[in-house]
Amino acid sequence: MIKKRIYSPGPVDVSPYTSLEMAKPIMHHRTKEFEAVVADVVQGLKYVFQTEGDVLVFASSGTGAMEGAVVNTLNPGDKAICVVGGKFGERWSQLVSRFGGVPVDITVQWGQAVDPKVIAAKLDADPSIKAVYLQASETSTGVAHPVKAVADIVRKRKDTLLVVDGITAVGVMNMPTDEWGLDIVVGGSQKAWRLPPGLAFASVSAKAWGFVERCKQPRYYFDWAKEKKNLAKNTTAYTPAVSLMVGLAQVLGEIRAEGLDSLFARSASYAQAFRAAMKALGMDLFAPGSPSDSITAVLAPEGIDSGAIVKHLAAKYGITIAGGQDHAKGKIFRVSHMGYLDALDMVPAVAAVEMTLKELGHPVDLGAGVRAAQEVLVGA
Numbered sequence: 001m002i003k004k005r006i007y008s009p010g011p012v013d014v015s016p017y018t019s020l021e022m023a024k025p026i027m028h029h030r031t032k033e034f035e036a037v038v039a040d041v042v043q044g045l046k047y048v049f050q051t052e053g054d055v056l057v058f059a060s061s062g063t064g065a066m067e068g069a070v071v072n073t074l075n076p077g078d079k080a081i082c083v084v085g086g087k088f089g090e091r092w093s094q095l096v097s098r099f100g101g102v103p104v105d106i107t108v109q110w111g112q113a114v115d116p117k118v119i120a121a122k123l124d125a126d127p128s129i130k131a132v133y134l135q136a137s138e139t140s141t142g143v144a145h146p147v148k149a150v151a152d153i154v155r156k157r158k159d160t161l162l163v164v165d166g167i168t169a170v171g172v173m174n175m176p177t178d179e180w181g182l183d184i185v186v187g188g189s190q191k192a193w194r195l196p197p198g199l200a201f202a203s204v205s206a207k208a209w210g211f212v213e214r215c216k217q218p219r220y221y222f223d224w225a226k227e228k229k230n231l232a233k234n235t236t237a238y239t240p241a242v243s244l245m246v247g248l249a250q251v252l253g254e255i256r257a258e259g260l261d262s263l264f265a266r267s268a269s270y271a272q273a274f275r276a277a278m279k280a281l282g283m284d285l286f287a288p289g290s291p292s293d294s295i296t297a298v299l300a301p302e303g304i305d306s307g308a309i310v311k312h313l314a315a316k317y318g319i320t321i322a323g324g325q326d327h328a329k330g331k332i333f334r335v336s337h338m339g340y341l342d343a344l345d346m347v348p349a350v351a352a353v354e355m356t357l358k359e360l361g362h363p364v365d366l367g368a369g370v371r372a373a374q375e376v377l378v379g380a
């Protein structure tokens, strides 16, 4: 028997408490009972997004909320800066061009964070740019982009929106939506929310609603103004993902009971422990300068294909992690710190990486990574 453990950057592990809630008999969505779930979820989402503004929920994967951010605010012909330093940055650029916008790509080397000064210079040079799209945590590279510094630049401009893909950031890293002035922040259930795939979230500022009113793009399911009206009545425009909403209510209850400060500190300590472990094993991080706390991307040792590490972990130890994409394929492996995980869960992940490297013929001082991780976790 092999016990399955999932450390992939989505989907993540779901707690049995959440699974049991979701296994209860299904309720009908046009009932008082479900309206109470919606009301609860909306309040909980505002707490986690740290906003007094609206947070919308859709039955889609995270990309649905990314698409919604574009079709509700960007008119055909509008220019939009897209920070492209990985697969998900590319997605912003593709969405903008697919809907008739003009992406102004700021290309960043994979593994590095964007320099906010470059964004400021582009906006100064062309004040007609209507939006800046970026990732808070670029899951394909393990980079955390400097969202606050970018927000300080964008919030001064009344004709430019800041749209943040927070799919692997909201619920892991502190990103206070209102305090920083983030116009749209997108989330997805199977990443930082300890839920199965199928829900997408979007917070929308007052400034962003002004853009929504002026936006002429056709949209139907992802019509944000319509969804806002329905949520105000504790219902949804179309059939919601009832079971996932019930699971979300459970997770939000847990998060509120724990408190955001503890959640962020805990997540950061897992990431620090894992990074320390990988360094102790002599490996380099792919994003050493600005690492995300939700996921760590590690460069495989010289001569070892990172895909072989991913395969071996799954086959021998039942551990799911992710490899690299595109030109990082074969070079990096990625381990998530999101989901139903606690501090001790970092230890088997590190131990399995050590054993895997040794079994793949790489010299490893067994226990060196585990010790480094424990030292961080003991101090945390």
Ligand SMILES: *Cc1c(COP(=O)(O)O)cnc(C)c1O
Residues within 6 Å of the ligand: 010, 061, 062, 063, 064, 088, 135, 137, 138, 139, 165, 166, 167, 168, 188, 191
């Ligand atoms: C996973 C992910 C997405 C895409 O989300 P889906 O749920 O697969 O549509 C977008 N952005 C980031 C940063 C992600 O990690």
